[in-house]
Amino acid sequence: MTHPTLFSRLANACFPAMLLALSVAAAPVMAGGQQDLYTVGQHSLLSGKDAFRVRLSQAEGGHLKLSLSVAPGYYLYRDKINISVEGGKLGHVELPPAVIKEHPLLAGEYVYEGQVALDIERLILEQGRDAKIHVKVQGCHPVAGVCYPPQSYVFEIRNTFILGNRPS
DSSP: OOOOOHHHHHHHHHHHHHHHHHHHHTOEEEETTTEEEEEETTEEEEOHHHHEEEEEEEOGGGOEEEEEEEOTTOEEEGGGOEEEEESEEEOOEEOOOOEEOOOTTTTTOEEEOEEEEEEEOOEEEOTTOOEEEEEEEOEEETTTTEEOOOEEEEEEEETTEEEEEEEO
């Protein structure tokens, strides 16, 4: 018969307390049934999908408009916006000017806040194929000291119709 070591006994005794501490430190909260919030220290944070919303729509002249909505208090990194297409080719993507915010977490990064619109010159579909536009964005909440992992969005395109964002 083997005897548990001191380390394994301590780990077994402390594990439930560590789980409780972790669940309290990042506990999800519902805000009026609308958005997922997470509490980190004294800050309530939105989920990545709620902090950084992405929408794709058709614009004039065959262009596409990528609308980014950044929640108040959050920043979206300009250099972390990645747009790719499966089943076609994208034309030029025009990124609007961004600003540099002075904060240790941002480290001189160009960021967006509020509403941002990107113009995609055109989408050329491969003959007989549907296309998918993949969009990845990444941002942060500098006051809470939280950087989010990249958020991925997929939009399906059939002929000239945009079917909408599909969870990825």
